[in-house]
Amino acid sequence: MGEKKRKEAAKSVFVFGKKNYKFMFIGIACIVLGFILMSGGGSDDPNVFNPDIFSWRRIRLAPMLVLLGFGIQIYAILLNPDKE
Template sequence: MATTKKEAPTTPKSTAARPAASAPAARQQAPLFGKENYRWMLIGLVLIALGLILMGGGKSKDPNVFNPKEIYSFTRITLAPILILGGFVVEIFAIFRKNTKEGQ
């Protein structure tokens, strides 16, 4: 006669049986940017704002008269765009700069 082997009943595995260390929420997230990064970002924003203000300039004394020295001045044509581009370079530097603290 053939005998049949009885298997032990299986119990479903619960999620509580997993160790807590493997859960992704248990890890401590380091901040993306440090204090020094935000300082450099602020410097970049100030440079961009200063360049835009210099590019805008003031109003003409007489709106009926075209004065090319006011429109095509060194400040508006050369200095202001250099400040704006410099501000964007500082912003890129601030984003890519690593935190200097250990463990971050």
């Protein structure tokens, strides 16, 4: 009888709840999308300058999306899953 209670008490409990994981995946998706938006814009020929590397998407939008994703990650970690 004592062994049964000890096994019940030793059950593995997840640190985060379903809500936390949902926000974590949203944050990861924002970070990945930001890095995808930052990529590209280079030139195959090193002697040719491509001004597309200074586009609004690469300079403003993508870094803000990455920072937003990290903010969502922090929120997901600090979120209390038991609180309604």
